[in-house]
Amino acid sequence: QALADAVAPHATTVLLFGDTGTGKGMLARYLHGRSPRAGRPFVELNCAGLSRELTESELFGHERGAFTGATARKLGLLEAADGGTLFLDEIGEMELAVQAKLLKVLEQWRFRRVGGVVEHDVDVRIIAATHRDLEKDAAEGRFRMDLYYRMNVFAIRLPPLSERRDDVAALARRFLEEQRRGHRLSEEATELLLGYDWPGNVRELRNIMERAAILAPPGGEVTLAHLPPLGPRGAPESTGALGAAERALIESTLRAHDGNLAAAARALGVSRGLLYRRLAKFGIAAGADAGTEG
Structure with a gap:
């Protein structure tokens, strides 16, 4: 710094x-x-x-x-x-x-x-x-x-993020703040992040916090329930259940807004860009044009 x-x-x-x-x-x-x-x-x-x-x-x-x-x-x-x-x-x-x-x-x-x-x-x-x-x-x-x-x-x-553990919590909070949903990071979630080796470095941390920003309620805490189970020695453990929950939430929100991406992003409280990235990750069809309403 x-x-x-x-x-x-x-x-x-x-x-x-x-x-x-x-x-x-x-x-x-x-x-x-x-x-x-x-x-x-x-x-x-x-x-x-x-x-x-x-x-x-x-x-x-x-x-x-x-x-x-x-x-x-x-x-x-x-x-x-x-x-x-x-x-x-x-x-x-x-x-x-x-x-x-x-x-x-x-x-x-x-x-x-x-x-x-x-x-x-x-x-x-x-x-x-x-x-x-x-x-x-x-x-x-x-x-x-x-x-x-x-x-x-x-x-x-x-250096890799595993050698900069003092930066992990501050970066996680910064990535949450970028989503503008008023989230706070719980003590337990912070401890989990600090104990992980981060083989994917800062990029991996950003991706995990972006996903947490979708799953956690606006203005609430990001808890262990909103994070993948991170193993203590490198790679994340299976994220199937959490990934399925996130996908289901996105799909149901898209259905509720007739596939309109702009409206779905607002309902989820995330940026349009973040929603696009999650759609690509899960292979969900984009649906209606993001620039139109209704």
């Missing part, structure tokens, strides 16, 4: 290291929110699984006719983030050819759209994240050494 607060106000590039789900994206947003750029855009790109062409188009944009299918000019994420922060998640997966172009941006703060000849100035803070050992990758030729040193101005390592 102290480290993040110290670097947040500055425009320096930050490189976040940590296992999948440790909260790197959340920390990137925190750094942006505590910086002078907080009122400007926060834009993110997950580099994993993207081809060189797609990554370049997403980052730098392209001109009309730059490639087959480029029927109009497209502004890239660098321009979208101008004045704000660009978060590059899983930068270790970025292809070497794109890394070379990103290095030029970091050195000159100028870029060209794909298929363009004009160079554009950009004012953006770049925060990147990875679960890989970039120093090792650079030494073995899988990542540009010059880009690694340019990105690694300020490094923050996020």
Whole structure:
């Protein structure tokens, strides 16, 4: 926390290291929110699984006719983030050819759209994240050494949640507060969360609290009844009964509102986005358009 607060106000590039789900994206947003750029855009790109062409188009944009299918000019994420922060998640997966172009941006703060000849100035803070050992990758030729040193101005390592047990209760309360249903976390529920190893890290904790926010009554306590039975040594135990109860609650609410997602989300007291995620998890058909009423 102290480290993040110290670097947040500055425009320096930050490189976040940590296992999948440790909260790197959340920390990137925190750094942006505590910086002078907080009122400007926060834009993110997950580099994993993207081809060189797609990554370049997403980052730098392209001109009309730059490639087959480029029927109009497209502004890239660098321009979208101008004045704000660009978060590059899983930068270790970025292809070497794109890394070379990103290095030029970091050195000159100028870029060209794909298929363009004009160079554009950009004012953006770049925060990147990875679960890989970039120093090792650079030494073995899988990542540009010059880009690694340019990105690694300020490094923050996020340990797994199992090593940050003091953060568990505060994060759980924060995730509940995000649902805006006035929930409180019972002492017994807190003890259960503190005793779990969290192999899925912060992401797993968020998912569990989102589910609890659906099951617990608005304004009430989140108790053991609203949490999956978490084993003391790693993986959660069977969540079949609790999952069935949650699914039944969602399905009955959808039926009561004729499949209207917006109305069902209001009745459940959760955000539309959270309801969409739970529908996807249980494979429940979406039903009526979320943007219509009745």
